[in-house]
Amino acid sequence: MEDDRLSIYGSPFLAAKLSRRTVIKAGVAAGAVVAAGGLTWVERALAAPKGTLNLFTWEGYAPAPLVKKFEAETGYKVNVGFYPSNGELISKLKATKATGFDLVQPSVTLIPAAMDSDLYQPIDPKRISNFKNVIPSMVEASAQLGGMIKGKRYGLPFDWGTEGISYNTKKIATRPTSFGDVHKDEYAGRTTYRATFHVFVATGLSMGLGNRMRDIYITEEKAKPILDKVLAFLISKKKNVKTYWKTAQEIETLLTTEEVWIAETWDGTGWKLDRAGQPIKFVAPKEGALTWMDGFALPKGAKNLDAAYAWINFMYDPKNAAMFTKESAYFTAVEKAADNLEAGIKKQYSESFSPADIKNLWWYGIEHSWWLDMFAKYVDKLKAA
DSSP states (O other): OOOOHHHHHOHHHGGGGGGGOOOOOOOOOOOOBBBBOBBBBHHHHSSSOEEEEEEETTTTTOHHHHHHHHHHHHOEEEEEEEEESSHHHHHHHHHHTTTTTTEEEEBBGGGGHTTTTEEEEOOOOOGOGGGHHHHHHHHHHHHHIIIETTTTEEEEEEEHHHHEEEEEEOOSSHHHHGGGGOOGGGGTTTTTOOOOOOHHHHHHTTTHHHHHHHHHHHHOHHHHHHHHHHHHHHHTGGEEEEEESSSHHHEEEEHHHTTTEEEEEEHHHHHHHHHHOOSSSOOOOTTEEEEEEEEEETTTTTTOOHHHHHHHHHTTTTHHHHHHHHOOEEEEEEEGGGGGGHHHHHHHHHHHHOOHHHHTOOOOOOOOHHHHHHHHHHHHHHOOO
16 A cells, blocks of 8 residues: 555656646736735835845745744744745745845746846855755756756745645535636636636546646647636626635635635645635646646745754754645655644545545646746736636
8 A cells, every 4th residue: 555655645657747837826926915914015024134034935834833843942033924826936036136135935837037137146055954854856847847057956845735626515416627617607706716827728638638738838829828718708797706816815715705705726725725624625627727836945035044044954854844744734845744634634635635636736837937937928918807
């Protein structure tokens, strides 16, 4: 029988997917993150003392219990700011010339786009004693998916997950099987997704377009006829959409209040609500769950590097990694973390992913600036329609 750690963390299948390097995972967003006292988070970070880690990350990636434990064990204070998309992360780094941030957690596929503007500095795994705990195939995958550029390491793996469908089991009796189910007229006013390129990929997959949507990455000329068809379909079904969700808290609220019954979400969203006793389940669509890997990266202007490396080392500890999964519902790249997970979490994973689903995962690939520019235009057209 396959080892539990392998079935949960993907060591057997991840290496086989390394060549599947084409897709987009970025919504372009803007706006300042306002902190206490009326200062933006960046202004607060720039004014922080030397013993402070300025961590800019995804919502849910710095759970309060872990921050408290890190501060107690290391003596560093943590100043946390959140971004809702890779696009906003890159925009903030460009606006500040990559200063004010000590550590960020981009999707590894977006690191090349950031490096088009020289936003990160090389990262040294030798400064991380717990790096030995990271699944080797994850280390290799992060390198091939964007973390290694011209022989230098700019990103390390942190966690991985998927995007599929979360639905209310009280309102929807039949388990959804396709990304196309999100657009069914019977769920008019009760469906939601992010207005980002994720929905273009998912919808295109459900429509059977572009050689499983791989053709959109050959050239822009090749992509446009395919994306035009997807856009036309999304606009025709826009009346069914309750709202476009943006943050983890927003989609959790929409599902728990039953304002929406079905949504294109991250796996962690469905699992977290299920564990909280809500009638919500996450499923991997037959087209293949969209799969991402987020990592660690050091901004070019990072000042508190010791604190940044301390956080990475802390999160690579198996017990802390398991604590992260319990708090966030996302699986990390730390192999032995599975030994510390509750049986209920493992059960959720097996309920959502069959062995066939794992083989069918649809991995995001390297994303450069010209891709983001093209994709942003299609997202804008969808929002404006």
